[in-house]
Amino acid sequence: MASLEQYVALLINFAALVIMARILTPGEIGEAVMGLAIAVVAFSAREFVTSEFLIQRRAVDAEVLRTALTLQVAVSAAIAAVLVALSGFVARFYAAPDLSFFLLLAAAAGLAEALAQPVIALLRREMGFGVLACIRTVVSLMTVLTTIALAILGFGPASFAWGMLAGALALAVLAIACSPFPARQTFRPGLEHWREVLAFGLFKGAALVVERIHETVPQLILGRLASMTSVALYNRSNALCGIPDRIIMSAFYSMAFPALASRVREGHDIDKTYLAVLTYLSVLYWPGVALISFLAPSIVEIVLGPQWSQAAPVVRILALAAIFWLPVIVTGPLLLALGRNRDAFLASLISRCLAAGILCAASLYGVTTMAFSQFVSLPLQMLIALVFVHRHVPFSLHGLLAALMPSAIVTGFSLAGPITLLALQGQENGGLPGFCAALLLAGCGWLVGLLATHHPFLAELRILLNAGRDHAHRLRQFLVALGT
Structure with a gap:
C-alpha cells in the first residue's frame, strides 16, 4: 500500500x-521553486516537536495526542508569523514582488x-498504509488540480502556492475525520508529555533542518546570483532524476521506520536485514537512474518540451551521480529503529x-x-x-560487496x-518511439540479468506472479458464478 500510494502520487x-x-x-x-524552498526550510523547524514520537511509543492515549497536536500547532503558528513578517524583505532581496504573496x-x-501531523503519525504507527494512501492521493489530486487550473487562468507562480494551500486544507480535514480519537478529546490544548516530545525530536528536527538546508540553500544562492531560469533548470532536472527515488525510495521510506522498528523489537538479525x-x-x-542518464535528451523533450532542452546535460550528470545515493536513505530509518537518534542526527x-x-x-x-x-x-x-551504520550493524566489506554486486x-x-x-x-534522441523501444529493451535486459545472477529479488517476482494468478483465478470464478 505504501508503494501504491507513491506510484499514484508519482503519476x-x-x-x-x-x-x-x-x-x-x-x-x-x-x-515558484524559490517560494516553495523558503517555505520548506522554514517549516522544517517544527520537526523539533515531531509527532513521530508516537510511532515508537508503547501506548498512545488522548493526552499524548493532545500534547503532540498542541506543540505542532504552536510551533507552526510561530513559523508562519515569522514567514509573514519577512515576506516583504525576501521579495525585495530577490527582486521578485510576487514572492511576498506567495509566502x-x-x-x-x-x-x-x-493539524494533520499527529493523526498521520498514528496511522503510520498502526501500519495503516491503506488509509494513508487514500488520504494522500486525495491531497495530491487537490493540490495538482488547483495548481493547474489557476495556472491556466493566469495566476502565474502563485498557482503553486494556492495549490499547496488547497492540499493542506484537504489533508487537515481528512486526517481529523480519520482520527482514532474523538475530536472533542484531542482538539484541546495539552502539554503533559512535552519533555518526551522534545527529547525525541531534538536530533530528528536538527537532522531534518540540515537536510532541508542542503536541498534548498544552493538553489536560493543560485536564484540570487544567476536567474530564476537557472533555478528552474536545476530543480526540474532534479525532479526528473528523482523519478526512481520517488518510485522506490519514497515507498521504502514511508514504511521503513515502523517496519525496521518492529523487526528490532522482535529480535531479528538486523545485519542480514540491512x-x-x-x-x-x-x-x-540503479537501473532506473542509469537509464535516465542514458536517455536524458529524450526524457527532457518528451516530459518538459523543447523550451527545456538546456536541462538534458544536467539531468544526465545528476542521474549518473545518484548511483552513490543508495545507502544514504537507508541510514536514517535504520538508526532511528535501533534507538540511535543521536547517531542519526550526527x-x-x-x-x-x-x-x-x-x-x-x-x-x-x-x-x-x-x-x-x-x-x-554524494560519495x-x-x-x-x-x-555510522557499521557502528551498530557490524557488516563486513565483503558482505556489502556481495549484496550489491548482483545488482x-x-x-x-x-x-x-x-x-x-x-x-x-546513430542518433542520441530517437523521440517517443525510440524512448519506448529503449524502455522495452531495458526491461527485458533487467529480467535476463535477474535470471543470470539468480538475484534474490526473483523471489519477490514469484510472489507477485502467484498473487496475480490467484486474483485472476478468483476473478474467473466470480465471472462464471455471475454468468450462471
Missing part, C-alpha cells in the same frame, strides 16, 4: 510536471497542515553540511558545475552513512539493449 505529480512546464515559463517556475499563502498552508534491504533497493534503483549533520558547502560553492559557477559537484558530495555522504550486473544487462539501439540508430 499525478508527473502529469503536473508535464503540464506546468508547458503553461509557465522557466522563469515563472523558478520563482503568505505558504504560511497559511503550513499552519493548516500542522544487507537484504540494500540488495533489493539497488536492483530497482550522520545527517556531517554529511549534509559537507554536501551543502560543496553545492553552495559550486552554485557560484552555474548549474552545470552544481551538477558535477554531486560526484563529490562523501555514502561513506559517512556506511561508517550492478543486472544494471549492466539493463543498459545493453538501449546501448545497442543507440548504436544502430
Whole structure:
C-alpha cells in the first residue's frame, strides 16, 4: 500500500510536471521553486516537536495526542508569523514582488497542515498504509488540480502556492475525520508529555533542518546570483532524476521506520536485514537512474518540451551521480529503529553540511558545475552513512560487496539493449518511439540479468506472479458464478 500510494502520487505529480512546464515559463517556475524552498526550510523547524514520537511509543492515549497536536500547532503558528513578517524583505532581496504573496499563502498552508501531523503519525504507527494512501492521493489530486487550473487562468507562480494551500486544507480535514480519537478529546490544548516530545525530536528536527538546508540553500544562492531560469533548470532536472527515488525510495521510506522498528523489537538479525534491504533497493534503483542518464535528451523533450532542452546535460550528470545515493536513505530509518537518534542526527549533520558547502560553492559557477559537484558530495555522504551504520550493524566489506554486486550486473544487462539501439540508430534522441523501444529493451535486459545472477529479488517476482494468478483465478470464478 505504501508503494501504491507513491506510484499514484508519482503519476499525478508527473502529469503536473508535464503540464506546468508547458503553461509557465522557466522563469515563472523558478520563482515558484524559490517560494516553495523558503517555505520548506522554514517549516522544517517544527520537526523539533515531531509527532513521530508516537510511532515508537508503547501506548498512545488522548493526552499524548493532545500534547503532540498542541506543540505542532504552536510551533507552526510561530513559523508562519515569522514567514509573514519577512515576506516583504525576501521579495525585495530577490527582486521578485510576487514572492511576498506567495509566502503568505505558504504560511497559511503550513499552519493548516500542522493539524494533520499527529493523526498521520498514528496511522503510520498502526501500519495503516491503506488509509494513508487514500488520504494522500486525495491531497495530491487537490493540490495538482488547483495548481493547474489557476495556472491556466493566469495566476502565474502563485498557482503553486494556492495549490499547496488547497492540499493542506484537504489533508487537515481528512486526517481529523480519520482520527482514532474523538475530536472533542484531542482538539484541546495539552502539554503533559512535552519533555518526551522534545527529547525525541531534538536530533530528528536538527537532522531534518540540515537536510532541508542542503536541498534548498544552493538553489536560493543560485536564484540570487544567476536567474530564476537557472533555478528552474536545476530543480526540474532534479525532479526528473528523482523519478526512481520517488518510485522506490519514497515507498521504502514511508514504511521503513515502523517496519525496521518492529523487526528490532522482535529480535531479528538486523545485519542480514540491512544487507537484504540494500540488495533489493539497488536492483530497482540503479537501473532506473542509469537509464535516465542514458536517455536524458529524450526524457527532457518528451516530459518538459523543447523550451527545456538546456536541462538534458544536467539531468544526465545528476542521474549518473545518484548511483552513490543508495545507502544514504537507508541510514536514517535504520538508526532511528535501533534507538540511535543521536547517531542519526550526527550522520545527517556531517554529511549534509559537507554536501551543502560543496553545492553552495559550486552554485557560484552555474548549474552545470552544481551538477558535477554531486560526484563529490554524494560519495562523501555514502561513506559517512556506511561508517555510522557499521557502528551498530557490524557488516563486513565483503558482505556489502556481495549484496550489491548482483545488482550492478543486472544494471549492466539493463543498459545493453538501449546501448545497442543507440548504436544502430546513430542518433542520441530517437523521440517517443525510440524512448519506448529503449524502455522495452531495458526491461527485458533487467529480467535476463535477474535470471543470470539468480538475484534474490526473483523471489519477490514469484510472489507477485502467484498473487496475480490467484486474483485472476478468483476473478474467473466470480465471472462464471455471475454468468450462471
